[in-house]
Amino acid sequence: MNEIWQREKQLRSHELYNGQLFSIDHCDARTIVGWISEYRYFLAQRREPSLHAALKIKPLAVTGILSCPDGVLFGRRSDRSEMDAGCWELVPSGGVDDTAVGSAGRVSIERSVLTELEEETGIGASELSAHSRAVALVEDPQSHVTDVGIMLATTSSAAQIRRRFAALEKREYSELEIVAPADVGAFRRARVDSLGAVSAALLDTLMQPGLRSGFLNNVFEGAILL
Known part of the structure; x- marks a missing residue:
């Protein structure tokens, strides 16, 4: 594992940071229980998938479904991204x-998604x-990342969002797209090969016929450290 980390540092030392991440131990429809791991172990697992059997890193992530008066927000990830480089996602x-860890080891999923919202x-x-x-x-079986899909809404217009995005000093996305609700299905089909797996799965789930307002009825409550 150390060899993998040192090799990655030589390749992209200015972009690599060994932060901490929440790894899932087990979960159900309402609660996730896990522990804090180091990013370098997850990276090693990505480079050598066989390491998952020993490391068992299952990162928790958040994906916001952000709606504004003009539609739903999508972004194309930078080609330098570790995850889904060049792909579109919610x-x-x-x-x-x-x-995101608060008192008594409880993790605020809301805090995580709001931090990402402002940064991105x-x-x-x-x-x-x-x-x-x-x-x-939604779990990605290849990366072992589990995302919590979170509905968000803003009154900011598409033009206002684009201005905010253009003013960011550091951008994780090369471009943004605001898609009208009626066109989301067509957007999904047109990017079948360039839409991130998690975003694709969330869209497919939320657009299922029969779901009230297009949303799931099950509500996830939170994550707790072991």
């Missing part, structure tokens, strides 16, 4: 780390028009 998206779009929590709502859990 915005905001990102991993849950130790900064420039939109603050005060600009949201409704409380965030967790609606789904």
